[in-house]
Amino acid sequence: MPIGYHAGRAIELTPSILSANFANLGADVQAADKVGCSWIQVDVMDGHFVPNLTFGPPVIKAIRPYFKGTLDVHLMVSNPDALLEEYAKAGANHITVHQEASVHLHRTIQRIHELGCTAGVALNPATPVSSLEDIIEDLDLVLIMSVNPGFGGQSFIERSLAKIAAVRTLLDQRKHEAVIQVDGGVKPSNIATIVQAGATNLIAGSAFYSATITPHQAWDGFVAALA
Numbered sequence: 001m002p003i004g005y006h007a008g009r010a011i012e013l014t015p016s017i018l019s020a021n022f023a024n025l026g027a028d029v030q031a032a033d034k035v036g037c038s039w040i041q042v043d044v045m046d047g048h049f050v051p052n053l054t055f056g057p058p059v060i061k062a063i064r065p066y067f068k069g070t071l072d073v074h075l076m077v078s079n080p081d082a083l084l085e086e087y088a089k090a091g092a093n094h095i096t097v098h099q100e101a102s103v104h105l106h107r108t109i110q111r112i113h114e115l116g117c118t119a120g121v122a123l124n125p126a127t128p129v130s131s132l133e134d135i136i137e138d139l140d141l142v143l144i145m146s147v148n149p150g151f152g153g154q155s156f157i158e159r160s161l162a163k164i165a166a167v168r169t170l171l172d173q174r175k176h177e178a179v180i181q182v183d184g185g186v187k188p189s190n191i192a193t194i195v196q197a198g199a200t201n202l203i204a205g206s207a208f209y210s211a212t213i214t215p216h217q218a219w220d221g222f223v224a225a226l227a
């Protein structure tokens with residue numbers, strides 16, 4: 001269920017399980033389902049493309065029964081092509097790869113579609129939106145990284161707002177509809193500005209899975225911030 005609407009588009013809140021309690025992962029995934037999230041993101045890190053290690057396909061398979069909506073796998077890995085089939089088979093509905101990690105990006109996007117998933121491309125903070133000019137019409141989603149990938153709990157990089165607006169302009173120019181997802185430092189205090197720039201799907205890690213508030217309270221806080 002959307003947390004709001006902007007310019008006629010539904011706005012989705014996507015919890016990142018990077019900030020969940022790994023000792024209680026099934027329940028934390030189910031909590032996102034119960035509060036009404038339509039998407040959940042699994043941040044896959046390989047210790048090579050980014051300096052951290054997280055979830056393999058068996059984890060995706062294990063949590064799949066606990067979430068009805070879109071299971072969004074964000075591959076922060078070198079050579080993503082080698083892993084696409086395994087993550088699709090494990091239960092991913094959507095797969096995002098990094099522009100910086102993909103040598104044959106067009107082929108990679110085709111392969112994700114062949115596997116029955118929707119496809120996205122992520123841009124690191126220093127990667128320009130212009131790098132998507134020759135692929136954007138093939139994409140279901142563009143992910144603007146608003147932190148350097150690898151860790152939750154970092155601060156939103158303000159320059160990301162201009163990049164979100166540039167993606168919206170490019171999509172409008174090409175008359176193509178795609179999700180604009182933003183990942184890193186998203187909070188109730190900045191969500192309205194991010195949505196006004198053109199984003200439609202907001203990743204929330206530490207602001208959703210927190211020691212001080214429940215997922216339900218987190219959801220309510222984001223809804224109120226957009227109202």
Ligand SMILES: O=C(CO)[C@H](O)[C@H](O)COP(=O)(O)O
Pocket residue numbers: 016018019043147148149150151152153154183184185186203204205206207
């Ligand atoms: O992909 C990520 C880091 O690479 C995280 O999902 C992202 O940083 C979200 O965490 P937070 O909301 O705590 O900033």
